[in-house]
Amino acid sequence: MTSTVQGIVFDIRRYSVHDGPGIRTAVFLKGCPARCAWCHNPESQRSDVELMHWPQRCVACGACVAVCPRKAVSMVIGPAQDAGDADGQGGGTQARPVIQFDMCDACGTCVEVCPRQAVTLVGRWMSVADVMDELERDRPFYDQSGGGVTFSGGEPLAQPDFLLALLKECKRVDLHTCVDTSGIAPPEVVQAMIPWVDLWLYDIKSVDDAAHCEHVGVSSRIVLANLSKLASASANVAARVPVIPSFNDTEDDMEAIARVLAELEGKRPLRVHLLPYHVLGEQKYERLGRGYEMRLLRAPSQELMERLARVFVREGFQTRIGG
Ligand code: SF4
Ligand code: SF4
Structure with a gap:
């Protein structure tokens, strides 16, 4: 029987090709414990409509x-x-x-x-059955492309009961599952999800705890502890590093992240995605009646992105620029 648990969703995007393998449907859960100044989905942050x-x-x-x-x-x-x-x-x-x-x-x-x-x-409240109905509409595309569903946010782990029920239902009907996460969640929540997630898209913003606390609003220690837990469980992980001007856009920043990834058990994750900062979310802040702190920053150049990517390549990671 499908779970009766409900959750709050702020968007469902079909035909996504940037959120995991193949053609996917991305389900965006509302609510996030982080407050990244560069967040391009500010409508995802609050956990209410x-x-x-x-x-x-x-x-x-x-x-x-x-x-x-x-x-x-x-x-x-x-x-x-x-x-x-x-x-x-x-x-x-x-x-x-x-x-x-x-x-x-x-x-x-x-x-x-x-x-x-x-x-x-x-934001709208949805049941597991509501979400599954949406997902099943594109089953032929998943089957032909090796795609599936990606749960994103916000922070999908911030609605653990809803996410776990969705993941279990997806596996019951044989859908490939990705979870796109900041890693900011209690360790027992991450542990409970592991058997049901085919691929983790795992954000690493900085390994400098002071900088992480200042710009993300949460310690990096919980992020790294959960990543270590996934590596120990041999979970399939792609590390995603957003490159943010004035925060983590130097080779030293990337080398520090690469060292932490290289020390993980079994040298996982093997893949790194570098995501250049962009300003596409700026207008959303105005629509929500909020200020946007990053207004004066420019997106990193392609030349800089390639230089930063080479840091991870040197460490032996499969590295690409973009999601
Ligand atoms: S602006 Fe007024 S009418 Fe509109 S949603 Fe808010 S409280 Fe309701
Ligand atoms: S004033 Fe603008 S936002 Fe308000 S009802 Fe008219 S068109 Fe809509």
Whole structure:
């Protein structure tokens, strides 16, 4: 019998080719214990349903203001955004809704009345059966390509009961499983998942504990302890290293990570994926009413990525740039 446990999911992406072998469906679970400043999925961080506002779609009709039971939306008059001089003078004014996100409880009333889908809810509660129904739709693609399902986030291990139930159901129906994780979870949670995961996509951001605490918000010790546990269990692991400017983008940073990976039992994992920082998540912060701290940073150059990749190649790891 399929488990009755439910979890909160913020996205399901079909036909993914960057989240493990073959063609996959990626299921993104909401909620994450880390607070990486560079996170490109800020809507994944909180573990509850939340509201997003899309200014480009909004026609300032005011319907959301009229219906909000918590008075979290108000209409303000400001300079028109697409007119006026370079200094913003003389271009007229326009009305626009301003959402006080700290007053919003994501009741969804404004979403129902908005004529332009300019407000949306992120996150929905799903049962294991709901998710499996979605996954089964693309079974022919998995079978032809050697693909399957990847559970990502957020941090999928932050919903351990839901994830474990999903993994067991996937194996019962013979689906290949990947878990894309930060490794930030209690060791007993990782242990419980091991028999049900075909491939771990395991983030290693830094082995410098002070830097990890400062920029991720959590000690690196738990990440490395869980990685060691996976290596000892001969789990199939690909280490994923996000390359973040001003955080870990030097050869010294990569050499430190490579040394830790090389010392793991059985010299696992054998594969390393270097993931260049990108700014694609920037607009999402604005839609959620949050600031984006990484605004001034640029993506690392291809030349730098290749230089950093050679560090892992020298240590004997199969290394590639990208997921
Ligand atoms: S209801 Fe939608 S389109 Fe109208 S002001 Fe609100 S967000 Fe904008
Ligand atoms: S989701 Fe509910 S509380 Fe939040 S802005 Fe819309 S109507 Fe108001």
